[in-house]
Amino acid sequence: MVLHSHKVAVIVDHNHNNIGNINMVRNEDQPTSMITATSPMHVSGKSGARIVGSAVAGASELFFFHPFDTVAKRLMSTETQIVAFNSPGQTAANLNSAIFRNAAAEGFLSKAASLFPGIGFGAAYKILQRVYKFGGQPVVMDIMTTRYGSDFDERFGHKTGRTLLSATSGSLIGIGEIFLLPLDALKVKAQTSPEQLRGRGVIEIFTKEGFGLYRGAGWTAMRNAPGSFALFGGNAAAKTFMGVGEKGDRATWAQDAIASCVGATASITVAQPLDVIKTRIQNRPFDSPESGATIFKRLIQNEGVGGLFKGLTPKLLVVGPKLIFSFTVAQHLISYFENELK
Numbered sequence: 001m002v003l004h005s006h007k008v009a010v011i012v013d014h015n016h017n018n019i020g021n022i023n024m025v026r027n028e029d030q031p032t033s034m035i036t037a038t039s040p041m042h043v044s045g046k047s048g049a050r051i052v053g054s055a056v057a058g059a060s061e062l063f064f065f066h067p068f069d070t071v072a073k074r075l076m077s078t079e080t081q082i083v084a085f086n087s088p089g090q091t092a093a094n095l096n097s098a099i100f101r102n103a104a105a106e107g108f109l110s111k112a113a114s115l116f117p118g119i120g121f122g123a124a125y126k127i128l129q130r131v132y133k134f135g136g137q138p139v140v141m142d143i144m145t146t147r148y149g150s151d152f153d154e155r156f157g158h159k160t161g162r163t164l165l166s167a168t169s170g171s172l173i174g175i176g177e178i179f180l181l182p183l184d185a186l187k188v189k190a191q192t193s194p195e196q197l198r199g200r201g202v203i204e205i206f207t208k209e210g211f212g213l214y215r216g217a218g219w220t221a222m223r224n225a226p227g228s229f230a231l232f233g234g235n236a237a238a239k240t241f242m243g244v245g246e247k248g249d250r251a252t253w254a255q256d257a258i259a260s261c262v263g264a265t266a267s268i269t270v271a272q273p274l275d276v277i278k279t280r281i282q283n284r285p286f287d288s289p290e291s292g293a294t295i296f297k298r299l300i301q302n303e304g305v306g307g308l309f310k311g312l313t314p315k316l317l318v319v320g321p322k323l324i325f326s327f328t329v330a331q332h333l334i335s336y337f338e339n340e341l342k
Contacts, residue, residue: 046341050135053333057326058130059123065322066122067115070191071099072319075311076279077192081303082310118190125183132180133173134330137232140169159240167233174228175221182206182213184220185282192283209286216281219292223278227271235263235327250335253328260327264320272315273308 075082078098084090097104103114144165152161186205189196197205206213238259244251251259280295299307 046338047135047139049334049337049341050138051131053335053337054131054133054135054330055127056333057134057330058127060329061130061322061326062119062123062126064325065319066119067112068319068322069122070115070117072311072315073188073191073279073283074099074101075314076276077283078310079280079299079302117194118187121183121187121190125180125187128183129177129180130326130330133177133228134327134334136176137166137170137173137228138334140173141165144169163233163236163240166236167229170232171225171229174224174231177224177228178214178217178220181217181220185213185215188279188282192279193285196285212286212289215284215289216278216292219274219278219281223271223274227267227275230270231263231267231323231327233263234266235259235331238262250339251331253332256331257324257328260324260331261320264323264327265316268315268320268323269312272312276308276310 075098080094082091082094082098084094100106100111100114103110106114149161149165152165155161156164186197186202236259238261239245239251239255242255242258244255244259276299277292277295280299281290281292284290303310
């Protein structure tokens with residue numbers, strides 16, 4: 001085997017600090033790209049860029065898509081059969097009742113207004129969640145890349161290793177998302193059972209309910225782990241397929257949108273069964289909680305396995321674009337601000 005010149009690669013972190021040297025030997029049968037210790041896709045930008053980009057994405061998502069989120073939550077909370085296969089009219093009536101609740105018999109404006117409950121809790125939850133999730137995943141990925149990047153590259157190959165690093169870091173950040181569960185629980189209650197909150201202040205609710213607001217945390221973690229794995233893994237795989245980052249260039253709006261679409265579709269589909277259980281746990285009355293296992297058992301008995309995917313189609317159609325929109329905006333703005341804040 002013929003050995004060529006001995007070379008040294010310098011690794012720098014996202015703040016352009018030298019964090020180490022790696023000695024590498026190249027032989028004539030091995031392409032240079034296979035022995036590169038890192039790549040532009042492994043390097044994330046400054047914290048400020050991540051926070052600003054994710055916050056703008058969360059606020060924009062809330063402004064445009066809160067009504068669609070309400071529709072999805074109400075459909076998932078409906079424990080009766082909605083679709084009547086032999087009666088389109090009955091199906092329409094069931095949908096009208098499930099979606100608009102007390103405003104089902106009202107006019108258009110009243111129905112539209114009924115889709116905006118919990119906007120205050122939604123604002124607090126959504127912006128914090130997007131900053132944590134979209135801004136935090138690159139931080140976890142940076143740490144994992146520094147510690148395990150070479151192991152992933154060696155075991156899975158550079159491209160697959162990069163995708164798995166992104167997916168795994170997304171899964172870890174998704175599990176940690178349960179610390180925001182109280183805000184999510186109150187948003188869901190406002191959307192599906194507003195009578196539980198009527199006449200009660202936020203401080204009173206937090207003081208009285210306490211850790212009860214974390215009800216369903218285990219199911220939420222089980223939902224978030226595969227869901228976030230699929231979101232960030234699908235996104236990274238799509239970008240790898242499109243060749244984004246191979247030459248250090250930034251993704252275009254179109255490339256970010258396509259990658260976000262792949263990741264969001266995979267995430268929603270994978271997480272849907274557990275999301276149904278989580279939503280039903282959260283919309284139970286404060287004084288009448290029910291375990292996820294009990295809800296799951298009753299769902300299977302009364303609605304069959306298909307009940308676990310109730311709301312999936314409208315969720316893909318109306319919530320899917322919401323996630324695609326915010327993920328696209330977050331990624332592109334983070335990348336833009338990284339470049340501007342250098």
